[in-house]
Amino acid sequence: MRTRMFVRVAAATITACVAVAVALLHAQAPAYRAPRTPDGKPNLNGIWQAINSAQWNIEAHSAAPSPVLELGAAGAIPGGLGVVEGGVLPYRPEALAKRNENRANRLKLDPEVKCYLPGVPRALYMPFPFQIIQSPQHVMMIHEYAGAVRTIYMTDQTEAPADSWMGWSNGKWDGEALVVDTKGFNDLSWFDRSGNFHSDALHVVERFTARSPDTLNYEATIEDPKVFTKPWKMSMPLYRRVEPNAQILEFRCVEFVEDLLYGSLKKQPSQ
Amino acid sequence: MARLLGPLVIVASFSLSVAAQAPSYKVPRTPDGQPDLQGFWSNATYTPLERPDKVTKEFYTPEEAIAVEKAAAAREGEQTEPGTVADVHYDFTQFGLDRSQATLARSLRTSLIVDPKNGKLPPITEEGKKILAARAEETKRLGGRWDSAQANQLDDRCIIMAGPGPPMMDAAYNSNYHIVQGTGYVMILTEMIHDARIIPLDGRPAPAQDVRQWMGVSRGRWDGETLVIETANFNGKNPFRGSTENLKVVERLRRVSDDTIEYKFTIEDKSMWERPWSAESVMRKTSGPLFEHACHEGNYGLYNTLLGARLEEKKAAEAAAKKGSK
DSSP: OHHHHHHHHHHHHHHHHHHHHHHHHHHHHOOOOOOTTTTSSOOHHHOEOOOTTTTOOSSSSBBBBSGGGGGGGGBBBBOOOOSBTTOOOOOOHHHHHHHHHHTHHHHOOOOTTTTOOOTTTTTGGGOOOEEEEEEEEEEEESSBBBBOOOEEESSOOOSSSSOOOSSSSEEETTEEEEEEEEEEOOOOOSSSSOOEEEEEEEEEEEEEEETTTTTEEEEEEEEETTTBBOOOOOOEEEEEETTOOOOOOOTHHHHHHHHHHHGGGOTTTTO | HHHGGGGGGGGGGGOHHHHEEEEEEOBBOOOTTTTTOOOOEEOOOOOOOOOOOOOSSSSSOOHHHHHHHHHHHHHHHTTTTTSSSSGGGOOTTTTTTSSGGSEEEOOBSOOOOESSTSSSSOOBHHHHHHHHHHHHHHHHHOOOOOTTTGGTTTTTTTTTOTSSSSOOOOOOOOOEEEEEEETTEEEEEEEEEEEEEEEOSSSOOOOOOOOBTTTTTEEEETTEEEEEEEEOBSSSOOOOOTTOOTTTEEEEEEEEEOOOOOOOOEOOTTTTTTOOOOEEEEEEOOOOOOOOOOGGGGGGHHHHHHHHHHHHHHHHHHHHHHHHHH
């Protein structure tokens, strides 16, 4: 009897151990270990780009017609499953009203339409590549859109000296992950073309983790008590631009929006 | 004025030849073995690209250099004297934007141009004269700066400034750079309009001729201790002293001490000049960080200039109508 009991307990223990081991294995996935830079850090150098429709709307959305009639299907909005964990952004009621107003007037209000700096995290999933250049002291993120640049201070970290569009980023390595803590934002950038927005209380913590030689996991935790009732998280993969000649090209869009922004103030030939 | 005089007494900071400064200097290495140019640098200088007409020698004595710098600093301060027209923009000295308050990249040179020997740009080709005449016509056609955004200078439009080049030139203020080196790349960030030059070092060819950019397309390589950057594929819309889309720039950066990078560049543009020409300056170590220069996003000046002009026109038209109806 006792022996049988022992066997049962042992079997149960072994089963439990195996279950725990399997769970641990899953918890640790992806177990990918990135190649290292000469100073021993995960090597995230490269040109990266998101492939999704978060640029249109970070929440789940159906395909929709183009906001600009003349662009027809070429400018229509592809559907998207959303990149926000839990699906829906936890807006405060008055903030949700403002988001809806933004959305209704997006051609007039979206900073992207005016070629303004994109802010964070929006810069990461616009339909443009960005390049990571890593040194032990600084990690640079250089975006093709509007030449937006972020300097991530790895060693000489300070508080944000002033509010800015791209914020003030301090970084650290957490095992395989580059963790970037960004504050000091102004309240002028958006999350997407659908009017999702933040205030100057925005605090973004991002994790960049290699998941294979040519893909990264990107996660951003967003905290902004003026706009949201609780912190929320978005995540998506980023893909390496593997073309051997891939490079960040100029998208100096100021010139492209001058007639839009200042055209009504042009001297009329008759005057 | 005291703050202008302060740095001028540091005669030792002038250098006759930066190369002679520390012949035994061992350039530090990045973790992947590149000569290390990283850090924050300034190329703010009062040295003009071309030698002034009355100057006939290549180098000033230190005493002459101090006098020249002092005079230039005084002129720069005067330009934004309160109550003057220039001061409507803002007072450079008040906001610490004048060069005398920057980390000056001093040299005893009387001009940045070292070739031709007379320190002047070489003669312009016949084709070049036609191009310059056509540009002058186009400027005239666009009208005054109050007529349209496009009639304004590129810096007032927040499109591009003098800093990123290439060649990289003093930008009148905030002539600051941040160099970061990652595996296979050198990145040079210019403070003014956050322009980042990303220079690949892997020997890849230039892209097709149809790819044209404001800053051109740069390719780099290490020649011993010297970073050599060759740039072509310019769009020609930001002429450097008259250059066209056929401009080719070769830059050579070599760290000659902990706080100095020797910067040489050669300009070739067969459409504009009869022969290539070369210049030499220095980049001096400065303190970081660079701040976000969101120029376009805060460009109220351009909007208000145009709005003011249209309101003036409206007022004048109303006054004329009133006079006519009397």
